[in-house]
Amino acid sequence: MDGRPEPASALELFRRTRARTTDLVAGLSPEDMTVQSMEDASPAKWHLAHTTWFFEQFILRERVADYRSPDDRFAYLFNSYYVQAGPRHARSRRGLITRPGVEEVMSYRRHVEAALEDLLRGEQADDDLAARVVLGCHHEMQHQELLVTDLLHALSFNPLMPAIRKPEPMPSHGETPMGWTEHEGGIFAIGHEGPGFAYDCEGPRHDVLLRPFALGDRPVTNGDWIAFMEDGGYDRPELWLMEGWAAAERNSWDAPLYWWQQDGEWWCFQTRGAQPVNLSAPVAHVSYYEADAYARWAGKRLPTEAEWEVAAAGQPIRGNFMESGRLRPVPRADARESQLYGDVWEWTQSPFTPYPGFRPPEGALGEYNGKFMVNQMVLRGGACTTPIEQMRASYRTFFHPDKRWQMTGLRLADDR
Structure with missing residues (x-):
């Protein structure tokens, strides 16, 4: 990553990114957020937890001496493929993680968000910290995209064909020849x-x-x-x-x-x-x-x-x-x-x-x-x-x- 953003701009990006993820899952049921339809895809709940683990693992655990996770076992459940960060739960079995539930995962998100905001507003805040936060935000943006497409794949198997967003007609325009x-x-x-x-x-x-x-x-x-x-x-x-x-x-x-x-x-x-x-x-x-x-x-x-x-x-x-x-x-x-x-x-x-x-x-x-x-x-x-x-x-x-x-x-x- 090039450039060194300031802590204030990183904090604004962090808040905006986390809020967008929360908006994406608004209206989903706990069952929607736990299902996994194939190994390539992950449950929405797992995306919410994994992006939180990323900030915890690569920022809070490195920069805050007295940081305490709500549950140290989350590091095993929500690491993806970072071998050097420790052992991981099998990717193909993420849909079997019924506990922690959605509310506990959302509580985990709030815990990490509060700790990170305190860090960005504190005396330890510097441009290197801000750069790491920006990386974490872009990582979460990638998972926002995956969250939607993974959920779409899972819901495609439901005979009811439930919509992720309210149905609406698509604008139609006449096809134009390719130039x-x-x-x-x-x-x-x-x-x-x-x-x-x-x-x-x-x-x-x-x-x-x-x-x-x-x-x-x-x-x-x-x-x-x-x-x-x-x-x-x-x-x-x-x-x-x-x-x-x-x-x-x-x-x-x-x-x-x-x-x-x-x-x-x-x-x-x-x-x-x-x-x-x-x-x-x-x-x-x-x-x-x-x-x-x-x-x-x-x-x-x-x-x-x-x-x-x-x-x-x-x-x-x-x-x-x-x-x-x-x-x-x-x-x-x-x-x-x-x-x-x-x-x-x-x-x-x-x-x-x-x-x-x-x-x-x-x-x-x-x-x-x-x-x-x-x-x-x-x-x-x-x-x-x-x-x-x-x-x-x-x-x-x-x-x-x-x-x-x-x-x-x-x-x-x-x-x-």
């Missing part, structure tokens, strides 16, 4: 530089050589995807990577996750419940393998992450983010907007690997990103479930290529 934005080739610098927060994996800044390329001026839409499906896209092995074809066959993929046909019409399950598929909204919940197959079908390709970042450099960061409250992709209202940010994370063809000169920080926090730099693909741009405060042109997120439960879509690229 292209042209970009010259050359040597460009990518990666984070300068003040402001960034994760360690976003640097060091370095030069890349790009050939001339073009990017689609909008993401691929649901209507585009239905055309791919109707042309047998899921039944044509020549379009698919070998591992992708195997994954599609093994999992019986024939449409994006949460889609089904009803009376000849495509429907999908979203945070607003079950609704007809909106043809002009960006397609979501597709894996890298599906995105790559679609690009081949269209005679194009996926962009590299360097191409995406160069195209995004200098562009205003605006779009459909978590703060809009929609929590689902929506059609673009203005054909002049590229939807480069927000709505859906966009798969790139770039593997998540270290930039030249990357060195993870020492200690347990060095495990945050560095040890995941293998067998995963980079996505760019943020989604409707991403807090806008997370977003910058250099931000890299990553998932295994077969994952579909996140708000993942795609934008086409082409050589020039």
